[in-house]
Structure formats: C-alpha cells, structure tokens
Amino acid sequence: MSSNFALLVVAAVVLMGSYEVSAFRCYVCNSRNDTDCAKSPIDRRFLKECETVPYENNKEKEPFIVCRHQIVQKEGVVFHDRRCGWKMYAKKREVCLSSSDNLVKTTSCECHTEACNSTSSMNVSLLTIMATVLSLWLIRH
Numbered sequence: 001m002s003s004n005f006a007l008l009v010v011a012a013v014v015l016m017g018s019y020e021v022s023a024f025r026c027y028v029c030n031s032r033n034d035t036d037c038a039k040s041p042i043d044r045r046f047l048k049e050c051e052t053v054p055y056e057n058n059k060e061k062e063p064f065i066v067c068r069h070q071i072v073q074k075e076g077v078v079f080h081d082r083r084c085g086w087k088m089y090a091k092k093r094e095v096c097l098s099s100s101d102n103l104v105k106t107t108s109c110e111c112h113t114e115a116c117n118s119t120s121s122m123n124v125s126l127l128t129i130m131a132t133v134l135s136l137w138l139i140r141h
Helices: 003-018 126-140
Strands: 025-027 047-049 066-074 077-085 095-100 104-111
Touching: 025 066, 025 077
Parallel strands: none
Antiparallel strands: 025 047, 066 077, 066 104, 095 104
C-alpha cells in the first residue's frame, strides 16, 4: 500500500471524527426526579437533542458541545445528574473532576461525543478505537 493512500485513509477517518451534526444529543435526566437515571446502561428515553432542553444559564445561546454526568454522594445517598453543556472543562479530552468535604462527594465528568454520558465511567469513542487500529495496521504494512 502506498504511503499516499495510507495518509488519505487516515485523513478521511480524522475528518469523519470531526464532523458535527447540527443536533448534538446527550442523556438528560436527574435521579432525584427519576431513579432510572442512575441505571447503567441508561434508558434511551433520556437521550435528548440539547437544543430542545431549556437551560436558563445559557443566556447567550451558545452551541452545545459536551455531555456531562455528575455523581453526588451526600449522607450515603447517591444522585446522578446528566446534562448537555456548552463550555468545556478541558479541550477535546474526556475528563472527570472530583471534590469532597465531610458531607458531600462529587464527581463531574464531561465528554465530547454525542450521547457519551451514558455510563458512570466515560466511554471511548468507537471512531477513536477504529482510527487507532487502522493507524497501527498501516504502520505495520
């Protein structure tokens, strides 16, 4: 396989991964309102187009670019809050931030691919796995 063709394939995979659809979707729910929000895998009924979910803090109507999953443990009770976000904690990498005091332990995770806030641990994108495998194969051949 020629090196030009290999570069073309890798570029196509990268471009596919950066393609954005207009209706970014995340799981949106709170286990205080519906205990099914805490389950994993989460029910698809919680998958929402972010633009249709009202967020009073997004006064500038910035585009939604991340999904979040916050887990709060207070007095032995665990709550899950999944939502859309428009500001990143970290540039284009999945991240979880934890904090705690004597009463409350909080873990806040964000991810940058559609519907990625489905589990308590963040998912690795299938496209990322495919690009890695393809790159390794191309290097060896």
